Amino acid sequence: MPAAMLPYACVLVLLGAHTAETVAGRGHLPWEPRCQQPLPDGAHVTTLLPPRLDGPWVSTGCEVRPGPEFLTRSYTFHPNRLFHAYQFYYEDPSCQKPAHSLLMKGKVRLRRASWVTRGATEADYHLHKVGIVFHSRGALLAVAERLGLSRASQDCARRLPPAGAWLPGAVYELLGAQAEQDCAAALGFTMHELSLVRVQRHLQPQPRAPSRLVEELYLGDIHTDPAERRHYRPTGYQRPLQSALHHSHPCLVCGLVSHADEHHPPVLPPPVALALRLQGRWVSSGCEARPAVLFLTRLFTFHGHNRSWEGHYHHFSDPACQQPTFTVYATGRYTNGTPSAKVRGGTELVFEVTRAHVTPMDQVTTAMLNFSKPGSCGGPGAWSMGTERDVTATNGCMPLGIRLPHVEYELFKMEQDPRGQSLLFIGQRPTDGSSPDTPEKRPTSFQAPLVLCDEMAQDFPILLPHRPLLGKPPSGGGPRPPVAPLPFLLLVLGLAFLGWL
Numbered sequence: 118m119p120a121a122m123l124p125y126a127c128v129l130v131l132l133g134a135h136t137a138e139t140v141a142g143r144g145h146l147p148w149e150p151r152c153q154q155p156l157p158d159g160a161h162v163t164t165l166l167p168p169r170l171d172g173p174w175v176s177t178g179c180e181v182r183p184g185p186e187f188l189t190r191s192y193t194f195h196p197n198r199l200f201h202a203y204q205f206y207y208e209d210p211s212c213q214k215p216a217h218s219l220l221m222k223g224k225v226r227l228r229r230a231s232w233v234t235r236g237a238t239e240a241d242y243h244l245h246k247v248g249i250v251f252h253s254r255g256a257l258l259a260v261a262e263r264l265g266l267s268r269a270s271q272d273c274a275r276r277l278p279p280a281g282a283w284l285p286g287a288v289y290e291l292l293g294a295q296a297e298q299d300c301a302a303a304l305g306f307t308m309h310e311l312s313l314v315r316v317q318r319h320l321q322p323q324p325r326a327p328s329r330l331v332e333e334l335y336l337g338d339i340h341t342d343p344a345e346r347r348h349y350r351p352t353g354y355q356r357p358l359q360s361a362l363h364h365s366h367p368c369l370v371c372g373l374v375s376h377a378d379e380h381h382p383p384v385l386p387p388p389v390a391l392a393l394r395l396q397g398r399w400v401s402s403g404c405e406a407r408p409a410v411l412f413l414t415r416l417f418t419f420h421g422h423n424r425s426w427e428g429h430y431h432h433f434s435d436p437a438c439q440q441p442t443f444t445v446y447a448t449g450r451y452t453n454g455t456p457s458a459k460v461r462g463g464t465e466l467v468f469e470v471t472r473a474h475v476t477p478m479d480q481v482t483t484a485m486l487n488f489s490k491p492g493s494c495g496g497p498g499a500w501s502m503g504t505e506r507d508v509t510a511t512n513g514c515m516p517l518g519i520r521l522p523h524v525e526y527e528l529f530k531m532e533q534d535p536r537g538q539s540l541l542f543i544g545q546r547p548t549d550g551s552s553p554d555t556p557e558k559r560p561t562s563f564q565a566p567l568v569l570c571d572e573m574a575q576d577f578p579i580l581l582p583h584r585p586l587l588g589k590p591p592s593g594g595g596p597r598p599p600v601a602p603l604p605f606l607l608l609v610l611g612l613a614f615l616g617w618l
């Protein structure tokens with residue numbers, strides 16, 4: 118969607134040129150008044166550096182991975198670095214019909230602060246064991262069929278019982294002492310998500326009660342192209358897990374997932390079905406990180422009566438979204454939605470981007486735009502920091518990877534969270550930085566949800582100042598990247614550029 122138009126979208130809030138200074142200045146949240154809420158003092162997000170993984174972590178809902186695959190996760194890390202983890206897979210997008218479960222045992226070691234994804238920590242992991250349990254004969258057949266497709270994995274398929282001999286509850290080893298071959302790999306399974314970690318804390322205010330501590334574990338993203346998954350090292354995150362001990366309330370799913378095991382996979386309650394009603398303003402609920410490393414906040418407005426949309430993408434150089442680099446304002450039209458056949462519960466739409474405005478928000482971006490090829494980004498004339506310019510006449514802004522007009526094939530979904538807040542899920546961007554500009558490239562999974570402005574509850578942690586909780590860098594960490602480093606930004610912009618040509 119709109120997000121689309123930018124290789125990595127971003128935005129926060131609508132900052133017109135006249136309000137841009139507010140963002141650059143300290144002490145004001147860059148939210149447009151209608152979306153702005155006085156933030157309770159305790160709502161600040163803190164990042165634990167080095168991250169502390171110990172304890173049980175669980176999914177807070179039914180997760181969708183590219184494919185699509187529907188799953189819930191329950192991971193437990195022990196102080197001796199060993200972990201055991203469950204991934205429960207389902208046939209349906211509401212996680213109500215368990216198909217099979219994977220159980221993993223292994224070891225994980227934190228390495229150093231990531232130089233690629235600021236604010237993240239890199240880790241190494243080793244899998245000792247991977248087992249699979251089938252919850253139906255059909256699930257066994259489906260996996261056996263996948264393994265039987267390639268010659269390399271046919272031996273793995275033979276290790277599974279014939280469907281007639283399926284025993285409910287039996288654990289089959291895919292990787293471990295008894296398996297000669299890594300059949301987990303043959304199935305396309307990896308735990309590369311463990312190679313990028315981040316732990317965040319915030320306080321969730323409670324009506325008439327003390328605030329609750331909420332801990333979130335961000336693990337590496339899953340490549341949108343299944344063929345790339347075995348090799349891809351994450352640079353962004355997937356939907357966070359929450360601590361089973363310190364999660365937001367209420368969270369029925371947290372309890373179900375944390376009490377589940379391979380013989381008792383969690384069956385989630387039926388979702389509150391929401392028809393897709395885009396009308397209104399939708400904002401990021403926090404600072405979003407994208408693979409290839411952009412940090413951004415987004416704000417979208419949908420006008421249902423004339424099928425037009427507006428998007429504000431606010432880009433930042435830091436993981437707390439405190440150092441703005443540039444803002445893009447884009448507008449266009451969108452089509453009627455049709456139910457997705459591939460991702461049940463999702464709606465397919467087509468977005469068109471017809472106008473765009475750019476506001477450089479720091480010296481580096483201003484200078485870069487100043488020196489860009491004439492006619493490649495806006496008409497003649499110099500750029501100055503904080504001043505918005507229309508780039509429609511030059512068909513976008515090549516140095517920032519924005520090309521107009523532009524069409525994107527989108528996947529949307531709406532849900533209600535346990536607090537009754539409406540959430541809007543927009544399709545995940547292709548990990549390779551390209552845009553879903555053909556129907557074949559339409560997403561099959563989702564980004565972090567946006568929340569409806571008017572419903573934004575007080576306790577939603579929006580764009581909060583981040584501070585490391587412990588001042589010291591992770592052990593073994595080298596020098597941390599400087600704040601808003603020039604080469605870094607150019608790298609980001611360069612990548613965006615390539616992604617769009």
Ligand SMILES: *[C@@H]1O[C@H](CO)[C@@H](O)[C@H](O)[C@H]1NC(C)=O
Binds near residue numbers: 420423425
């Ligand atoms: C659609 O309506 C909105 C609000 O009424 C207006 O701001 C916008 O310019 C309109 N867009 C188009 C393309 O007509």
Ligand SMILES: *[C@@H]1O[C@H](CO)[C@@H](O)[C@H](O)[C@H]1NC(C)=O
Binds near residue numbers: 480483
């Ligand atoms: C951009 O160009 C204008 C005019 O040449 C100049 O005044 C301004 O300082 C430049 N800004 C940057 C950040 O290079």
